[in-house]
Amino acid sequence: MDLTIDRLSKRYGQHWALRELSLRCVPGMLGLVGPNGAGKTSLMRIIATLLEPTEGSILWNGQDTRTHGQKLRRVLGYLPQDFGVYPEFTGRQFLRYLAAMKGLPNVLIKRRVDEMLEMVNLEREADRKLPTYSGGMKQRIGIAQALLNDPELLLVDEPTAGLDPAERVRFRTLLAGLTSSRIVLLSTHIISDVEAVANRFLIMQEGRMLADTTSEGLMARAAGSVWSITADQRTALHLQTTYQVSGMVNQMNGVALRIVSAVRPHEAAVAVDPTLEEAYLLVTGRQAVRV
Numbered sequence: 001m002d003l004t005i006d007r008l009s010k011r012y013g014q015h016w017a018l019r020e021l022s023l024r025c026v027p028g029m030l031g032l033v034g035p036n037g038a039g040k041t042s043l044m045r046i047i048a049t050l051l052e053p054t055e056g057s058i059l060w061n062g063q064d065t066r067t068h069g070q071k072l073r074r075v076l077g078y079l080p081q082d083f084g085v086y087p088e089f090t091g092r093q094f095l096r097y098l099a100a101m102k103g104l105p106n107v108l109i110k111r112r113v114d115e116m117l118e119m120v121n122l123e124r125e126a127d128r129k130l131p132t133y134s135g136g137m138k139q140r141i142g143i144a145q146a147l148l149n150d151p152e153l154l155l156v157d158e159p160t161a162g163l164d165p166a167e168r169v170r171f172r173t174l175l176a177g178l179t180s181s182r183i184v185l186l187s188t189h190i191i192s193d194v195e196a197v198a199n200r201f202l203i204m205q206e207g208r209m210l211a212d213t214t215s216e217g218l219m220a221r222a223a224g225s226v227w228s229i230t231a232d233q234r235t236a237l238h239l240q241t242t243y244q245v246s247g248m249v250n251q252m253n254g255v256a257l258r259i260v261s262a263v264r265p266h267e268a269a270v271a272v273d274p275t276l277e278e279a280y281l282l283v284t285g286r287q288a289v290r291v
């Protein structure tokens with residue numbers, strides 16, 4: 001199993017959504033992290049062969065997907081960001097319908113659908129119509145449909161958007177169990193979504209790959225660049241306007257700040273271990289989203 005992305009670019013009109021992106025993926029969970037508009041969905045849609053690149057190519061096991069797209073589609077599972085459900089179907093009917101569409105033999109469909117419903121913990125809700133499902137249940141049925149063909153390559157685009165914290169955790173746990181023998185590419189703008197499950201982090205911004213690293217690699221980049229200080233209100237305000245503040249808590253004795261800065265922001269500041277979000281902030285220069 002080998003997915004190679006070679007100098008991929010995508011232009012919409014005058015706007016470049018992807019710029020010369022290269023990447024080689026082997027089995028494991030890859031967290032594709034970047035702010036809205038970074039190009040994550042465009043990349044996923046091109047890999048899924050739903051969108052043509054402007055330049056560059058995607059190779060699946062060494063073969064170009066422009067000419068051998070069927071080989072990749074056969075082993076692909078995809079949960080798109082705007083995953084829509086069919087209002088007339090129950091969860092079970094929906095999965096059976098998609099299993100048939102994916103070409104699973106009739107004799108296997110019932111068993112496979114039952115297995116998937118059990119895996120995503122929706123057996124009890126399987127005969128309810130899809131519009132009655134909560135956001136988290138819809139995402140779980142979405143991942144179930146993506147897994148029907150036991151894909152070697154699983155693309156999951158912003159799966160936790162709009163989920164409440166309990167469903168978010170549940171979804172992460174579900175994903176964590178899926179990675180051993182496939183390539184999973186999971187996109188998110190929330191680093192905590194992939195913090196515990198990804199063994200590789202791809203950080204995208206404005207169509208470019210800013211970093212291709214592990215959590216340790218990302219943390220190492222931020223070592224010595226995160227500071228903690230408890231200051232009075234006036235000093236805290238000054239620090240906030242001058243530096244990137246990654247955390248702030250009002251306390252009895254002042255304001256406790258965490259600051260991301262290459263230089264010591266104040267003589268009373270002490271260096272602290274970075275969090276993954278702070279490392280992300282340092283790489284992208286943006287505020288990480290905390291959920």
Ligand SMILES: Nc1ncnc2c1ncn2[C@@H]1O[C@H](COP(=O)(O)OP(=O)(O)OP(=O)(O)O)[C@@H](O)[C@H]1O
Nearest residue numbers: 012015017034035036037038039040041042043158
């Ligand atoms: N069909 C399109 N026509 C024109 N511009 C587009 C189109 N699709 C995406 N874009 C632009 O390309 C850039 C990348 O979009 P894309 O959806 O790939 O990013 P993203 O990282 O997935 O962001 P989001 O999380 O908001 O979906 C954005 O600036 C977006 O506005």
